[in-house]
Amino acid sequence: MKHAKAILAGLLAGLAAPSTIASTPRYLELQGSDLQRIRSDSVRVGNTFKHVIARESSKKTKSND
Structure with a gap:
């Protein structure tokens, strides 16, 4: 009986799958x-680089002390 329920569940899931593919995606x-x-992406990337460079240079100066 377990196998019959699993097969039925798989069959129903397989039949429902095309409806999810055909639905209109929401963007x-x-x-x-x-x-x-x-421009905003490049500003964010530049800010991240600036923070990383500052962090790494402070680590370098601490290790030289």
């Missing part, structure tokens, strides 16, 4: 233009 609405988003 977030983007804010600003492509250029604005690229």
Whole structure:
């Protein structure tokens, strides 16, 4: 009986799968233009580099002391 329930559950899941594929995907609405988003990304990456460089240089100066 366990196998019959498992087979039935698998069969139903398989029949329901195409409906999830065919559904319309929901995308977030983007804010600003492509250029604005690229600029903001580059600013965030630059800030991250700045923080990492400051952290690593402070480690280096502490290890030299």
